[in-house]
Amino acid sequence: xxxxxxxxxxxxxxxxxxxxxxxxxxxxxxFTQGLGASTNLSDGFPWGLWxxxxxxxxxxxxxxxxxxAASVYIFNLDRYRPILRPAVLTAFLGYLLVxxxxxxxxxxxxxxxxxxxxxxxxxxxxxxxWCVMLYTTVLALEFSPVVFEKxxxxxxxxxIHTISVPLVIGGVILSSxxxxxxxxxxxxxxxxxYPFWYSSNLPYLFFVSAVxxxxxxxxxxxxxxxxxxxxxxxxxxxxxxxxxxxxxLAIYFVLKIQDMTAYNLFPLILEFNLEAILYLAEILLGxxxxxxxxxxxxxxxxRGGLFAMALFAVLGFILNxxxxxxxxxxxxxxxxxxxxxxxxxxxxxxxxxxxxxxRLAVKYxxxxxxxxxxxxxxxxxxxxxxSFHEAVR
Amino acid sequence: MAxxxxxxxxxxxxxxxxxxxxxxxxxxxxxAGSTEVSAFRNxxxxxxxxxxxxxxxxxxxxxxxxxxxxxxxxxxxxxGPVTYEPDKCMGCRYCLQACPFDIPKYQWExxxxxxxxxxxxxxxxxxxxxxxxxxxxxxxxxxxxxxDDLVKEATNRITGDPETYENHIYGVREAGGTSVxxxxxxxxxxxxxxxxxxxHPLPTLTWEVLSRIPNYVxxxxxxxxxxxxxxxxxxxxxxxxxxxKKLEERGxxxxxxxx
Numbered sequence: 001x002x003x004x005x006x007x008x009x010x011x012x013x014x015x016x017x018x019x020x021x022x023x024x025x026x027x028x029x030x031f032t033q034g035l036g037a038s039t040n041l042s043d044g045f046p047w048g049l050w051x052x053x054x055x056x057x058x059x060x061x062x063x064x065x066x067x068x069a070a071s072v073y074i075f076n077l078d079r080y081r082p083i084l085r086p087a088v089l090t091a092f093l094g095y096l097l098v099x100x101x102x103x104x105x106x107x108x109x110x111x112x113x114x115x116x117x118x119x120x121x122x123x124x125x126x127x128x129x130w131c132v133m134l135y136t137t138v139l140a141l142e143f144s145p146v147v148f149e150k151x152x153x154x155x156x157x158x159x160i161h162t163i164s165v166p167l168v169i170g171g172v173i174l175s176s177x178x179x180x181x182x183x184x185x186x187x188x189x190x191x192x193x194y195p196f197w198y199s200s201n202l203p204y205l206f207f208v209s210a211v212x213x214x215x216x217x218x219x220x221x222x223x224x225x226x227x228x229x230x231x232x233x234x235x236x237x238x239x240x241x242x243x244x245x246x247x248x249l250a251i252y253f254v255l256k257i258q259d260m261t262a263y264n265l266f267p268l269i270l271e272f273n274l275e276a277i278l279y280l281a282e283i284l285l286g287x288x289x290x291x292x293x294x295x296x297x298x299x300x301x302x303r304g305g306l307f308a309m310a311l312f313a314v315l316g317f318i319l320n321x322x323x324x325x326x327x328x329x330x331x332x333x334x335x336x337x338x339x340x341x342x343x344x345x346x347x348x349x350x351x352x353x354x355x356x357x358x359r360l361a362v363k364y365x366x367x368x369x370x371x372x373x374x375x376x377x378x379x380x381x382x383x384x385x386x387s388f389h390e391a392v393r
Numbered sequence: 394m395a396x397x398x399x400x401x402x403x404x405x406x407x408x409x410x411x412x413x414x415x416x417x418x419x420x421x422x423x424x425a426g427s428t429e430v431s432a433f434r435n436x437x438x439x440x441x442x443x444x445x446x447x448x449x450x451x452x453x454x455x456x457x458x459x460x461x462x463x464x465x466x467x468x469x470x471x472x473g474p475v476t477y478e479p480d481k482c483m484g485c486r487y488c489l490q491a492c493p494f495d496i497p498k499y500q501w502e503x504x505x506x507x508x509x510x511x512x513x514x515x516x517x518x519x520x521x522x523x524x525x526x527x528x529x530x531x532x533x534x535x536x537x538x539x540x541d542d543l544v545k546e547a548t549n550r551i552t553g554d555p556e557t558y559e560n561h562i563y564g565v566r567e568a569g570g571t572s573v574x575x576x577x578x579x580x581x582x583x584x585x586x587x588x589x590x591x592x593h594p595l596p597t598l599t600w601e602v603l604s605r606i607p608n609y610v611x612x613x614x615x616x617x618x619x620x621x622x623x624x625x626x627x628x629x630x631x632x633x634x635x636x637x638k639k640l641e642e643r644g645x646x647x648x649x650x651x652x
Contacts, residue, residue: 191493
């Protein structure tokens, strides 16, 4: 379990500590002076970078966990087993960081647990809160065999394996619910969202784009892990995964085209204002380009090509979430919002913590190894020919 | 129980700001400083082209703030006012984001911030008193009473003097109806009031999705379990057949040692 330290890492190491220092400074201001002093939020613009990036993007980018878990456990696609652990790890870390970032954004973070006892089933936010709580628990359980394996807790590991299928089914349902509900949050403000980004299909758009971008994040991680510590996932697996992204993006594209006609967006696009340019950038670079890239076998079969395709998809996804939460609201609010350095510092710190935690996990836990101790699915089990012979008779 | 409401007749408002002062006094806020509804001011009167236009919480019949709040910090009381409990609030500010009238405001500078908005003086209503702003108004621009009676009164004023009044009671239909109603001398859009709102309550937009969840959970779990059963069974059959084939090959192998 030794990792090869590349010279580049010194640069990234110093960058990491610089980001952490800035983030900690911002943390001090946030929790001693309040939201007003630390952010550029206002009554006219109550949700900013922390909601738009840390929450909306954070949850979406962690979608690889449920997509891969569903492929392996529910669809019994064994070829994805090697990426199960990195995908679940990413998702688990992602959700922990989302909750961590939420504590910065909430005005009264000490009341974050209130939805547990103070119910409002009519609130989308209430539903998202519950789903995130439950799904983070599911992810902790899904990830626990890795820790049990390291600690050699065989019995605990067996228990988790026994309940893995219902656990994963629960995880998939919870994921589909809150991934889509993050889009439903904006259904209630039809007159505040710039027409490019309002759609009665918002929950479907959010879910499909999360399915597209989750596997893309797994690909990006695999690429970075390969560069940093030569731990990698085989290209043929990532290539298959890229097709999942491609198909999901194609469905997403169709839904977007449907919005264009249903809401008659073409005259607005032709205005070529800031909104139109950002909208086109999001669709062309974040949806059309990755679909084309994944369609070219020469690109799809190479590690670099896969990385490029995944990067386009992820950046397009981030642009979409930022557009909906910030660009789309600016015109209505009449406020020109740009995050303060403290908002940016906290966001960068959250991202840096994610990278650091992933690195530590890969270093100390069996992440890039196929599970070799636990019970295996029937297809990979060496069947006892004699007992089969008995059974046949 | 009959719900209360406030009828605000913009044609009568003289812009004396007595309502603003009474409101600030009731909340213990300083009326000086900001001139718009803010964390320091729950009612405002602004001048739009020579007309004084009061603004405050509309106390919707089906309030967006009540529906979006994840912890139920807002309540549509049986008396009509929409109230807020800061002790429940966790500070997500979805109410600020979602309110169709942009009424809830936030104590951004506080370390224990609360949302601020008019509560129609709910505690005074329970004591049998009128809201402070209504009591303070010297021009009778504000009328407090049973909401249904106020609608009748407003209709009578319009039919009695169609020259003065714009033929529209703002708040009867807007966002599914509100407990605060407005009469105006000219179109409401010209007074800077929001006229783009749908006639149905906005929470129906999210409830349409949320109400499907129980059904969705039932069917998707059934479907996923079914998919698991089929794919698992397929793999088992494949393994079984592979084992059988192996067995046959071994049997053949004995007969033909050269293989």
